[in-house]
Amino acid sequence: MTQSTSRNDRIGEVILDLQHISLAFGGVKALTDISFDVREHEIRAIIGPNGAGKSSMLNVINGVYTPQQGEIRLHGEQFRRMTPRRAAEMGVARTFQNLALFKGMSVLDNIMAGRNLRMTSSLFAQAIRLGPAAREEMQHRQFVENIIDFLEIQAFRKTPVGRLPYGLQKRVDLGRALAMEPRILLLDEPMAGMNIEEKQDMSRFILDVNDEFGTTIVLIEHDMGVVMDISDRVVVLDYGKKIGDGEPEAVRANEDVVRAYLGVAH
Numbered sequence: 247m248t249q250s251t252s253r254n255d256r257i258g259e260v261i262l263d264l265q266h267i268s269l270a271f272g273g274v275k276a277l278t279d280i281s282f283d284v285r286e287h288e289i290r291a292i293i294g295p296n297g298a299g300k301s302s303m304l305n306v307i308n309g310v311y312t313p314q315q316g317e318i319r320l321h322g323e324q325f326r327r328m329t330p331r332r333a334a335e336m337g338v339a340r341t342f343q344n345l346a347l348f349k350g351m352s353v354l355d356n357i358m359a360g361r362n363l364r365m366t367s368s369l370f371a372q373a374i375r376l377g378p379a380a381r382e383e384m385q386h387r388q389f390v391e392n393i394i395d396f397l398e399i400q401a402f403r404k405t406p407v408g409r410l411p412y413g414l415q416k417r418v419d420l421g422r423a424l425a426m427e428p429r430i431l432l433l434d435e436p437m438a439g440m441n442i443e444e445k446q447d448m449s450r451f452i453l454d455v456n457d458e459f460g461t462t463i464v465l466i467e468h469d470m471g472v473v474m475d476i477s478d479r480v481v482v483l484d485y486g487k488k489i490g491d492g493e494p495e496a497v498r499a500n501e502d503v504v505r506a507y508l509g510v511a512h
Contacts, residue, residue, distance in 0.1 A: 257478060258286035260319075261462055262307070262430060267316035269302055269486075276302040277313065280488045282481045284430070289456055289463045291473045291494075294483035295506065300466045301343060303483070304432045307464065308333040308340050321429075337429035341419045341436060343466075349408030353418050356407050357393055360425030361386045393421045397451060413444035420451065430462045431455065437469055445469065449476055474498065482506075 262284040269277040277299045284290045292300045305311040307318070309328035318325045320336055339360075347356050394403050397417050402410060407418055416436060423431055436452070437445045449472055455461050467473050473480060473494065480497045482490035484506040490497045497503055 256460075257288045260284070261286040261321060262464075263319040264303075264307070265317050265319070267303070267306055267313045267318075269299075269306060269311055269313045275486050277306070277483075277486045279315075280483070280486075281316075282488065282491055284462060284464055285478075286429075286462055287456065287460055288478040289452070289465060289476055291465045291467060291477035291480045292483065293467065293470070293473055293480060293497075297485070298483040299486040300483055301434055302486075304340065304434055304464070304466065308338050308432060334426065337427070338432065339423040339426040339428035339430070340432040341416075341423050341434055343434040343438060345415055345419055347407045347415060347419060347422070350406055352404050353394065353399060353407060353410070353421075354387075354390060354403045356418055357390045357421040357425050358386065360422035361390065390421075390425055393424050396424075396454070397421050413440050413447070416440065416444075416448065417451070420448075420455075424455065424459075424461075428461060430464065433463060433465045433467075435466050435468065437467060437472060445472060452476060470498075 260283045264283070265281045267277050267280045268275070280299075280303065292303060294300055302311060306313050307328075309330045309332060312327050318328055320328075320333075320338070323336075325332075348359065351359075391403075394400055397420065399414060399417055399421070402414060407415055410418070420433075420436065433452070437448050440448065452463060452465070453476055456463055465473075465477065477494055479492060480490070480494050481488060482497060482500070482503050484502075489506055490500045490503040492500075
């Protein structure tokens with residue numbers, strides 16, 4: 247059985263459904279009547295030129311922006327208004343195009359920050375580390391150590407993040423999102439600014455997260471080689487409108503996509 251066949255066999259029902267999403271800031275339309283869905287266990291790419299509305303769409307999914315029109319259905323529940331807290335509680339985690347890490351804190355502590363939603367002890371109990379709070383912290387720390395091993399950054403676990411090369415900082419950002427144990431992981435240009443070797447490493451980790459953890463991934467990426475290699479389906483935005491949607495090869499052959507984004511040379 248080929249890898250693509252086995253991956254297709256694992257892809258399940260629709261886990262996230264966006265219908266007729268429109269978002270505007272003042273008179274500027276960021277998104278116009280966009281509909282698409284995401285299936286459980288798939289890698290779903292969102293592509294398009296700069297200013298196409300890709301990051302705005304991720305912000306709608308995890309509740310940072312509330313669209314003026316449209317609805318979101320997540321795990322079968324319908325929402326007119328999503329909030330970041332509610333999205334996180336429902337298993338949606340997010341990385342950012344511009345790293346939002348704590349540069350003075352260690353790799354371990356940055357990834358531990360992703361466990362906050364999972365901690366039941368009060369902040370005071372966590373601070374003094376007594377009784378159940380101490381046991382809980384040990385359990386969370388072990389979970390984080392496993393993520394550090396998975397991402398192959400054991401040698402840097404106590405290093406302040408600000409001292410790491412950019413590619414490794416991106417890996418820490420991924421680790422912090424994974425610490426939330428998400429069902430859906432939103433990745434905003436996880437390979438931006440990376441060299442070829444770093445992109446290959448990140449592609450491998452994304453595929454491993456999808457395969458080993460069963461995590462559904464929604465990915466914004468400009469590198470078309472990466473998108474075509476790792477995505478199950480691709481949605482294409484241009485000036486806030488959807489101009490293509492389907493499997494990678496079908497999208498690559500779409501004339502509207504070629505004109506708007508890929509260029510004739512592709």
